Amino acid sequence: MTSEAAEKLEEFFGALAGAPTPLLLLDYDGTLAGFRVDRFTARPWAGVPDLLARIQRQGCTRIAVVTGRPAAEIAPLLGLDPPLEVWGLHGAERLYPDGRRELEEAAPGARQALHKLRESLQRDALGGLYEDKPNAAVMHWRGHSARAAGLIEKRTRQRFEPLAQLDGLALLEFEAGLELRVGLDKGGAVREIISEAEAGAPVTYLGDDLTDEAAFRAVNEADGPHLSVLMRRERRETAADVWLRPPAELRGFLGRWLKAGIRA
Numbered sequence: 001m002t003s004e005a006a007e008k009l010e011e012f013f014g015a016l017a018g019a020p021t022p023l024l025l026l027d028y029d030g031t032l033a034g035f036r037v038d039r040f041t042a043r044p045w046a047g048v049p050d051l052l053a054r055i056q057r058q059g060c061t062r063i064a065v066v067t068g069r070p071a072a073e074i075a076p077l078l079g080l081d082p083p084l085e086v087w088g089l090h091g092a093e094r095l096y097p098d099g100r101r102e103l104e105e106a107a108p109g110a111r112q113a114l115h116k117l118r119e120s121l122q123r124d125a126l127g128g129l130y131e132d133k134p135n136a137a138v139m140h141w142r143g144h145s146a147r148a149a150g151l152i153e154k155r156t157r158q159r160f161e162p163l164a165q166l167d168g169l170a171l172l173e174f175e176a177g178l179e180l181r182v183g184l185d186k187g188g189a190v191r192e193i194i195s196e197a198e199a200g201a202p203v204t205y206l207g208d209d210l211t212d213e214a215a216f217r218a219v220n221e222a223d224g225p226h227l228s229v230l231m232r233r234e235r236r237e238t239a240a241d242v243w244l245r246p247p248a249e250l251r252g253f254l255g256r257w258l259k260a261g262i263r264a
C-alpha cells in the first residue's frame with residue numbers, strides 16, 4: 001500500500017468515532033465471496049458472515065449490498081438474520097430487509113427491444129453463458145479459452161451495440177462479460193443511499209469489478225468522510241482510494257470497523 005493510501009485508510013477509520021451513522025456498502029461476487037461458474041454456490045469467504053453479523057448487532061452502521069445479481073439471491077448466500085438491504089441488478093432493483101421490493105421500469109420502446117433480444121438469447125446463447133435478468137440481457141465468457149471468449153464477445157457486441165443506441169438502454173462492461181440493460185448503475189445506487197443518510201455520514205464502498213468504478217466515483221464525491229476500496233486479488237487501474245486483497249484484508253477491514261467506536 002502506498003503511504004498516501006495508508007493515510008486515507010487511517011483518516012477514514014479515525015473519522016468513524018462520533019460521526020453520524022456510517023454507510024458500509026458492499027459488492028458481493030469477488031468482494032465478499034470468490035467466483036464460481038455456478039453462481040449459486042458462491043458462498044462468502046470464511047469469517048465474513050460472522051463479522052457482518054457482529055457489525056449488524058452493534059446496530060450503529062447502515063450496511064447494504066450493491067450487486068449485479070437479482071437482489072433475492074444474496075440473503076440465502078450470506079445467511080444473515082435479519083437479511084441485509086440489497087440493491088440488485090446494479091442498482092435497478094431495491095430489496096428492503098422486510099421484503100419490500102422496488103424495480104425501475106423501462107420506457108416501452110426499450111422494454112420491447114430488450115424483450116425480443118432476451119427471447120432470442122434464451123434459444124441461442126451465441127456459445128457463451130447467457131444470464132436472463134428482468135431488466136437486462138447478460139452474456140458471460142468467463143472460463144472459456146481466449147479464442148472462444150473473443151468469438152463470443154464479438155457475436156455479443158454485434159447484437160448488443162446497435163440496441164444500446166436506443167433511448168433507455170445502455171451497455172455495461174464487466175470482467176469477462178457484457179450486459180445490455182435499463183436502470184440505475186451502481187453509482188446511481190450509491191448516490192441514492194448517500195442522499196438518504198444524515199449529512200456528513202461517513203461512507204465506504206468495497207468492490208472488485210469494472211462496474212464498481214461508478215460506485216467508487218460516487219463515494220469519492222461524498223461530502224462526509226469517505227473511502228473507496230478496490231477489493232481484489234490483482235491490482236488494476238482504478239478510481240478507488242485504496243487496494244485491499246481478499247479475504248484476509250477484508251476480514252481485517254471488517255474487524256477494524258467493529259472496533260472503530262461508532263456511536264450507537
Ligand SMILES: [Mg+2]
Binds near residue numbers: 027030031207208209
Ligand atoms: Mg464483484
